[in-house]
Amino acid sequence: MSDRSGATRVVVVGADAAGMSAAHQALRTATRTGRELAITVLDKGAHTSYSACGIPYWMAGDVDSGDELVARTAEAHRESGIDLRLGAEVVGADLGARTVTLADGEEVAWDELVVATGAPAVVPDWALRPDGTAYDGVGTVKTIDDGAAWLERFADAGDGAHVVVVGAGYVGVEVAEAAMRRGFGVTVLTRGRGMSMLEDEMAERVDVALCEAGAEVVLGVEVTGLDIEDGRVTGVRWEGGSREADLVVLAIGVRPATDFLAGSGLETADNGALRPDPHGRVADHVWAAGDCCEVRRRIDGAWVFRPLGTYATKHGRALGDTLAGGSLSFDGMVDTSITRFAFDEVHLEVARTGLSRADAEAAGHEPVVLVTEGTTASGYMPEAEPIAIWVMADRGTRRLLGVQVVGGPGAGKRIDAAAAVLWAGGSVDDLAWMDLAYAPPFATAWDVLQVAARRVAERL
């Protein structure tokens, strides 16, 4: 089960964060363990190791070129000894014969298969022509090609152009910022209430900020179709309403790219996601990491779909290490995420970690919840900005269950201290009394995060 040189043939499908983290870590670990690995990476696209999370900021003008989003070029990967084959789309896998099949019919044999195919953006039928291509002026925000297309569309659009963003999750809010900073009018449309990763009382602060900055926000509408003239979008329609639009951004989510595994015998979740163990293993000689997978939430043990670069690189690294004889593991996450909305006078940082109230109730907790308002720095300092902190703990055990933050500059990364408490399985008292850094430009004497935790602790 090896190539002619005796090396184990590792085939990685997908050349982005998870796949390339796995490949490089495997090579690094192999120098220590003495394993001989022949690593081939297959990717249907033309780019490797790029930051999809950076694309909204490229669209906004913060980043000069798509090249800057590429962490490591194809040449650099090849110089490290990885056989990287771009434009190689895998369309099938045979776990018995240990091969994958490419779109052109070529079969590639492997001893170990790593699935790191990611999760492309969801494109609803109403956005597509009969030939399957999107109408002019309509696109997603996921790949380098997507970003380049948006830069072209932005450049071609007139000064008074209006951008409708469908979806108000992280990407939707980030793209709204980008379009506003480019000088366009912006409408954000969403099926639910927007920012579904936040509790109502926190999400509404984001809606308010979007409006204050000059965006239209339309909540609770399901888009049913587009108005099209000469193959180009001119408006967005929903049941009982419509909005003129020159450009339409689809930011309604992503879906694991695991169709090529259909019939392979590998089990997937309903959404198509794989569920690898902490070392990335999904079956004998088959591994997976990144956005094509669900991740395990430590707090309640739930499998959840969180396609985030930080999980992809961590799980990929553990996978690569294990593959080469190491023992690194990705021991799950606590559901931390962050973004910001910044335009003109508005600068709002948004972050969350842990369970939602619904998650907590589903897990059998008796959640006690409180929102506390304060400032990011001592009140008398010019740096002091409003911040609201949502804290949830379990009444019986006093265990910290979740924290959410919405506030001005300096608010967002405060979530990390709460995430650390959740990681350790700590209590709301730990969060309230532990030793966070205080000086007037950075915090109040009791950091607002600790005031928020203390207030919940007092109610248990």
Added chain:
Amino acid sequence: MSDRSGATRVVVVGADAAGMSAAHQALRTATRTGRELAITVLDKGAHTSYSACGIPYWMAGDVDSGDELVARTAEAHRESGIDLRLGAEVVGADLGARTVTLADGEEVAWDELVVATGAPAVVPDWALRPDGTAYDGVGTVKTIDDGAAWLERFADAGDGAHVVVVGAGYVGVEVAEAAMRRGFGVTVLTRGRGMSMLEDEMAERVDVALCEAGAEVVLGVEVTGLDIEDGRVTGVRWEGGSREADLVVLAIGVRPATDFLAGSGLETADNGALRPDPHGRVADHVWAAGDCCEVRRRIDGAWVFRPLGTYATKHGRALGDTLAGGSLSFDGMVDTSITRFAFDEVHLEVARTGLSRADAEAAGHEPVVLVTEGTTASGYMPEAEPIAIWVMADRGTRRLLGVQVVGGPGAGKRIDAAAAVLWAGGSVDDLAWMDLAYAPPFATAWDVLQVAARRVAERL
């Protein structure tokens, strides 16, 4: 053992963070426990509950008036039912008779005594006239009166005036910033290498930043005296050198104000500090908290003198709660602190938590240490600023022992996540692999803190 009304007579000496936190929490808890407390607070000064940490920012011009530094006025304390007596200096205590003696000879009886006298700034003999007052142009940075005096001196000083700051700890650096922002030339003089709370390789980054911003930094000199003309400072002298000066700031530390306890039978550390238990108890019916105390460092169990407002308010709160029949406790700290130096183009945030290398060796650890350089945001973002992170772990147990951070905006409060790991007694692997928030404006996909921890983990 109570006043005529049957209430327990609590006498608090010192009306600042620790004392007033204790007094208010005692009243709050008493409403729940039904304890009857008659609380008297004695303070020799004219101000209560002010933020000493804010004084450098008042000097810099960030804060308009000393009143803004006062968290709660005397009237507000009295309205809460506290008998607050300002201008009441306690000069002696009799633990047997349960009295304290005021400077005017009055004896005040108590059932419970709370010592919260703080720690005044150290003034060396060379700064004093024979009558014990400081020379004109020379002062400390500790009280509201100090701050007011500095604002007057700054206003009186000519445009080309030069300020010499003696001491390069947190206060020294903060005052250097203040004086530079006021337009003065600044020299920082220090006995050792400056920023003694940091390791060499981190402290030198602060020295460099001070120089880059235009300050003179003179390390390794012990000031021996001042040049005085007509009672006014004109220069600072040390063995073999001198520096002209129009104003001299003394920022060489503080000392617990416990002289009035001499002969009372209470034990103090060599520096005069008390060592209360987590509830603030130092002896039967005698309590203490705040800057007149040492605090317990959880990591190694050492008693250390860290006169910080955040410990004062936390310990004071636990003390007040316990005094009124509650059970809150201040379970030590992990030695976290933070400051910044910002002037002109330079903006440096400085933070530390945990043990120093010397502390770790003294505690029997085998420390492994590494400094990692990275950026505060994804490299392609305009928010990305250089950051250096020092991480120390124990070779045998992999336990995280300490973290220090020096970097641009967004660097400082990263220390909180490390402090949370130390609080929980976690490992360097916890820090490396836990779930910190990632999005391009806030971090790299592996937060630089986690890269730094991972690199140490790989070397254990």
